[in-house]
Amino acid sequence: MKIDSLLTQTQKLLRRHNLRARKGLGQHFLVDEGVLETIIATAQLTTDDVVVEVGPGLGVLTRELAKHAERVVAIEIDDKLAAILRDSLKEIRNVTIINQDVLKIDPPALLKELKAESPDKYGMPYDNRHYKLVANLPYYITSPVLRHFLETTAKPELMVVMVQKEVAEEIAAKPGRMSLLSIGIQLYGAPEIVARVPAESFYPAPAVDSSVLKVTPYSHPPVEISDREGFFELARAGFSAARKQLANSLANGLGVSKEETLALLAKAEIDPQRRAETLSLEEWARLWRVYQGKG
Ligand code: SAM
Secondary structure (H helix, E strand, O other): OOOHHHHHHHHHHHHHOOOOOOHHHOOOEEOOHHHHHHHHHHHOOOOOOEEEEEOOOOOHHHHHHHHHOOEEEEEEOOHHHHHHHHHHOOOOOOEEEEEOOHHHOOHHHHHHHHHHHOOOOOOOOHHHOOOEEEEEOOHHHHHHHHHHHHOOOOOOOEEEEEEEHHHHHHHOOOOOOOOHHHHHHHOOEEEEEEEEEOHHHEEOOOOOOEEEEEEEEOOOOOOOOOOHHHHHHHHHHHOOOOOOEHHHHHHHHHOOOHHHHHHHHHHOOOOOOOEHHHOOHHHHHHHHHHHOOOO
């Protein structure tokens, strides 16, 4: 861990602006240079890359991103931090700060705006080219942010995000430990845990450890689900009674008879005694097709 100088810098900056980290906004600033290097290396940035950063905070990651990418668009909800950033990063010409709740940003509209700002500079329109999402995420909205950028038509080509260690493990789980969260992410991309990050790498230190998680969105998803809402209703029913056999949890969750559920599982060739967390994505998709009458 290389934390001394960044820690002092962060504490000084907060004091100078008479600020305290707002825990309600998940403000735990990264103060470990080694972790910063890991994030930058994992993002494999080139000077062609457009990076969207969620929650730049005091800008420690933003500055590094700006050195390696063509352009950084950083979205910060906290008015005071956004103002400080605009001032402290004003010399860095390839950074734009947007003072907004990231969940209110529409990714396709954002990319179109970028293109409109500099139509001559870029040969290809931004909305046809990829961007990378890199963030030390505020933990209280980890999964909404991931879904926001995975379920849009303008998906990033790569996501490198700091998340709570347990959440990273849940997202990257294999059959046996699957959950609605792992299904929700793995439908769209391949997750990989890159590094474990101890709580002391942040100021103030959170109560939990973290992990750097890389998610590579699929250009063609491994399983096609046209009716996302319907599919998740089925999956939610499967997980509605944790650790129960699927035959029971599905019957309860869907409000259908046990006989019907057994027939459904038989047609999908899934053992009714299995539990929801043991099913692979392909098995969920098969069950979904049978449930829809297409199996
Ligand atoms: N990137 C900085 C770093 O690594 O030191 C700060 C990371 S801190 C974990 C999360 C940041 O996200 C904070 O600056 C917080 O204000 C910001 N944030 C929280 N909720 C947000 C939201 N809904 N939209 C945009 N930014 C948000």
